[in-house]
Amino acid sequence: MKKILTLTFVTVFSVATAACTAMANSGAEMMKLEDVAPYPAAQAGQTRHVIWLDKKNQEDLLKVELVPGQVMQTDCNTRGLTASLTAKDLPGWGYTYYEVGDVNGPISTMMACPEGTVKEAFVPVQSDGFTLGYNSKLPIVVYAPEHLEVRYRIWKGSNQLERAVQQ
Numbered sequence: 001m002k003k004i005l006t007l008t009f010v011t012v013f014s015v016a017t018a019a020c021t022a023m024a025n026s027g028a029e030m031m032k033l034e035d036v037a038p039y040p041a042a043q044a045g046q047t048r049h050v051i052w053l054d055k056k057n058q059e060d061l062l063k064v065e066l067v068p069g070q071v072m073q074t075d076c077n078t079r080g081l082t083a084s085l086t087a088k089d090l091p092g093w094g095y096t097y098y099e100v101g102d103v104n105g106p107i108s109t110m111m112a113c114p115e116g117t118v119k120e121a122f123v124p125v126q127s128d129g130f131t132l133g134y135n136s137k138l139p140i141v142v143y144a145p146e147h148l149e150v151r152y153r154i155w156k157g158s159n160q161l162e163r164a165v166q167q
């Protein structure tokens with residue numbers, strides 16, 4: 001009897017997991033974050049950003065670079081923001097979510113710019129540690145200050161490995 005119950009539970013769990021994965025990979029508009037896990041709501045002064053990745057072949061060769069930033073007035077000078085990215089565990093689930101904090105800036109070069117160079121542009125955070133592994137099975141959840149957007153890009157590696165020179 002225990003064996004039948006265990007097999008039934010395993011079967012139901014497997015079917016439910018496959019259904020959730022299929023829904024998540026068939027279109028982001030069909031899946032809600034609450035359907036995956038109880039991620040916390042954004043705190044006052046924050047917004048929650050969710051990235052749903054498409055299923056790809058050889059996901060181990062892909063990386064996701066998070067690019068938080070802000071649209072602001074710019075000119076010919078190079079601008080940037082600084083911030084930190086903290087990984088946090090969703091208690092009881094083993095899932096990770098991220099918080100962008102310690103935002104400073106904008107920092108800028110101080111060149112004299114010709115007239116007419118002022119424009120609105122996205123100014124990204126300049127920092128290390130914003131690159132994550134690609135995993136289409138779970139969304140990437142990022143909490144950031146309200147004034148920041150979270151954009152991202154996908155990086156692809158090669159199967160070909162180069163040999164380092166021993167010296």
